[in-house]
Amino acid sequence: GPVLAEAMDHFAGGLAAYRANDWERAMQRFAAALELRPDDEPSRMYIERCRHYRETPPPEDWGGVWTLTEK
Numbered sequence: 001g002p003v004l005a006e007a008m009d010h011f012a013g014g015l016a017a018y019r020a021n022d023w024e025r026a027m028q029r030f031a032a033a034l035e036l037r038p039d040d041e042p043s044r045m046y047i048e049r050c051r052h053y054r055e056t057p058p059p060e061d062w063g064g065v066w067t068l069t070e071k
Contacts, residue, residue, distance in 0.1 A: 007036040011043055019064040021057070023050040 014029030027050045030043040037043075 003036050007033045007040065010036070011040070014043065014046060018046060018050065021053070023054040026050050 010029045010033035014026045014033065017023075017026035017029060027047050030047045030050070033043040034040050034047070
């Protein structure tokens, strides 16, 4: 339905911002997707990643890949 389509649009926008290292914009878009679909686990997961990268930016050549680094 239209809600799903709108949520997917927000998610796609969030993903594009995420890949561009624009954490604030990505979180806004994923949060908008979550408002429409509160059970949207991928959006929740990406918001957590954005929070992490906002504090600890990835290397310049990371290419959008999530890697867990052991401390």
